[in-house]
Amino acid sequence: MKIHQLTADEALASLRSRREGLTATEAAARLREYGENRVERMPRPPWYRLLFQEFSHLFAIILWLAAALAFLSEWRQPGQGMAALGWAILGVIGINGSFSFWQEFRAERVLTSLEALLPREVTVLRDAVRQRLPASLLVPGDVVLLKEGDDVPADCRVIEAFGLRVNVAAVTGESLPQGRTAEPSAADSAVEARNVLLAGTSVLAGEAVAVTFATGRHTEFGQIARLSQRAEAVRSPLHREIARLSRIVGLLSVLLGMAFFLIGQLIGQPFWASFVFAIGIIVANVPEGLLPTVTLSLAMAARRMAKRRALVRHLPAVETLGGATVILSDKTGTLTQNRMLAQRLYLGGSEDTVEALAPLLRGDFAAALEVARHCHSLEWLATEGRFQGDPMEQALVAFAERLVPGQANFERVDELPFEAERKRMSTLHATPAGLRLYSKGALEALLPLCSQAQTEAGVMAMTEAERERWLAAEARLAMQGLRVLALAWRPAAADEPKAGWEAGLTLVALVGLADPPRPDVPEAIATCKAAGIRVLMVTGDHPRTALAVARQIGLVENEHPLVLTG
Structure with a gap:
């Protein structure tokens, strides 16, 4: 079995470790066996080889030959200006090669920032004593202690967790925080566990x-670091085209030079006069300005992309990117502003704006505001007087504060963190009325867990007809381009097992959150369409929400677009 499929104690045993950690002797032996905990650096060509490559590609060789012929012509017939042309060609070669080398060398240095994602020090249990050690000395079997704000130094199996949530974007690309527990996982790979x-x-x-x-x-x-360093260089379309053009230009230049040399000999010109004239023809046909023009154009494009936080490692990649025919774009934060605002509600059988339903929220449906205010994973920044975290959760807290400002927060006792598979989160709070469980998430995830629904007539059993009403309300909100969240709650007992917390919930409200499109997105999509590029939206939102946003930004124009789910 894989380590994430074992219990915590079994995982420790499989690594010949214990909860008190390794001894110093065991750790030293394992360090010799496994080596230091560092990102492996693959052998890279020395800087002088990279520099040489910028001056030895085919087009540069043609320019070198052109410069040599210009100097040869000046030697045979001084005063014809060929020396100045030769120096100009050498200047073009030097400036272009140096600029290309600097761009690549700087990108290589930026790539070393990969190592900065790993911490320099870590808290470890050694000989049952808590101590700070350099992360490079960490070995398999070491027991590490992690808290909020820490970077994870190595791949670890959790053996104890207390409200643990992690950011895994650097490894998996998943932008949402992920909850972690110590329970065995049935996942196939450690990445998904x-x-x-x-x-x-x-x-x-x-x-x-x-x-x-x-x-x-x-x-x-x-x-990942090893693969990124071992990736083989592939010649870009621009490289191939320049190489093809270089061969054609070189061949034509030589043929023209030979032709004029033969003509000169046929009409009785002296040998050296014909030879110098042929050299002039060859040099004149070499487009010395092509290389710096291409390099400068690509460098300017790379600079513009760098301002948008996109690193261009190789300049020709800019042109390759321009050859894209399909763009897959995330919705939230890319096509939209990622600035959420609670705009519409469904509660008590009514769907309306927040302001119109405010009297109900301050009365019989106050539980909806309690869920919005308390069920989140935001961090309060006391020095700045604001919350930090997911914009959607910030919008819910702002919604509750807007209707009932200054209300004290209830103490949080425990939580079931949000996970992409569960599509919901729940928090347990100590309130004046006793323990209460607040839950929020996608309606499809919460509805099966709700045995009751709050209506204007009071709390009613969740019948099939009531279920259909909630689903229809969600569809209406989603068709307006709103991101829809369900809010639910129930009283809880102190001795309840965690596994049964989210059963028997009372569904109280649906909140429609608006995330306006970025102002420049419609124009960008129109530009892509005009250039023959297909733009596809990829999102985890409700299909109707995605479709409504797609219509707003001009991505969808026909009546029956293709929407794939799965």
Whole structure:
């Protein structure tokens, strides 16, 4: 079995470790066996070889030959200006090669920032004593202690977790915080397991005790770094075209030079006069300005992309990117502003604006505001007087504060963090009325867990007809381009097992959150369409929400677009 499929104690045993950590002797032996916990650096060509490559490609060789012929012509017939032409060609070669080398060398240096994702120090249990050690000395079997704000130094199996949420974007690309527990996972790979912390990720909330099972190049992060360094260089379309043009120009120049040399000899010109004239023809046909023009154009494009936080490692990649025919774009934060605002509600059988339903929210449906205010994973920044975290959760808290400002927050006792598979989160709070569980998430995830619904007539059993009414309300909100969240709650008991928390919930409201499109998106999509580029939206939102946003930004214009779900 894989380590994430074992219990915490079994995982420790498989690594010949214990909850008190390794001894110093064991750690030293394993360090000799597995090596230091570092990102492996693959052998790279020395800088002088990279510099030489910029001056030795086919077009540069043609320019070198042109300069040599110009100097030869000046030697045979001084005063014809060929020396100035030769120096000009050498200047073009030098400036172009140096600029291209600097651009590539700077990009290589930026890539070393990969190592900055790993911490320099880590808290470890050694000989049952808590101590700070350099992360490079971490070995498989070490027990590490992690808290909010820490970067994960190696691949670890969680053995204890307390409200643990991590940011895994650096490794998997998943933008949403992920909850982690110590329970065994049935996932096929460690990347998908809910009890594994991957090197290069960071702890957003909570605390954890974890045992290291992979370090250095054996981690998922290490393998990504290794693959990125071993990727073979592929000649871009621009490289191939310039090479083809260089061969054609070189051949035509030589043929023209030979032709004029023969003509000169046939009409009785002296040998050296015909030879110098042929050299002039060859040099004149070499487009010295092509290389700096192409390099400058690509460099300007790379600079513009750098201002938008896109690193161009090789200049020809700019042109290759321009050859794209299909663009897949995320919706939230890319096509939209990622600035959410609670705009419409469905509660008590009514759908309307927040302001219109405010009296109900301050009365019988106050539980909806309690859920919006308390069920989140935001961090309060006291020095700045604001919350930090997911914009959707910030919008819910702002919605509650807008209608009932200054209300004290109830103490949080525990939580079931949000996970992409569950599509919901729940928090347990101590309120004046006793323990209460607040839940929020996608309606499809919460509806099966709700046995009751709050209506104007009071709390009613969740019948099939009532269920259909909630689903229809969600569809109407989604068709307006709103992101829809369901809010539910129930009273809880102190001795309830965590596995049964989210059963028997009371569904109280649907909140429609608006995320306006970016102002420049419609124009950008129109430009892509005019250039023959297909733009496809990829999102985890409700299909009707995605379709409504697609119509707003001009991505969809026909009546029956293709929407794929799965």
